[in-house]
Amino acid sequence: MSQPTSHEPSPDLFPGLEISPRIHILVLPTPPDFHCPHCQAHTPFNLYYAAPEALEPQVRAAFDKATRALRADRCDHQDFHCRGCGRAVRVVYMACEIAMSSYLYHPRRVLIGPPRG
Template sequence: MYYAAPEALEPQVRAAFDKASRALRTDRCDHQDFHCRGCGRAVRVVYTACEIAMSSYLYHPQRVLIGPPRG
């Protein structure tokens, strides 16, 4: 599976995102963290991945979490 390079979020933002997405992560979900290029806010996209052919995946977003702008 391909993963984009993770971005370092502030520890308190990462902890809040972890708490909010805990139930989804145990349900075979993964996540990607980044900062929005437009507004600068922290974002976590929680998704499931479905392999449709060898090394070809469809990603299904389950939840999008939006945090505060970069401090």
């Protein structure tokens, strides 16, 4: 299996991504939407009530290896498949509590897997 590609979060990948005037970091819009650079499909995803995505074991292992340092830095992640091309995607983010039980989500890295074979 080829390695996943790693991307910095950008408005190209997440339409509506912007700097929060409240905490001065990039935050995901609500609801977040992934724009695939390979097939141009939009895939909405949920950070609140997400069911675990069934990734192939070798894809999950490659994603885990590539995000080990970020996950140790108290980051969480969301895995899903692109609606268009079916590539596995991992969005690594940090939840920032801005008020009691109120969060903004700061994306740190986006991993995109190889085409499904």
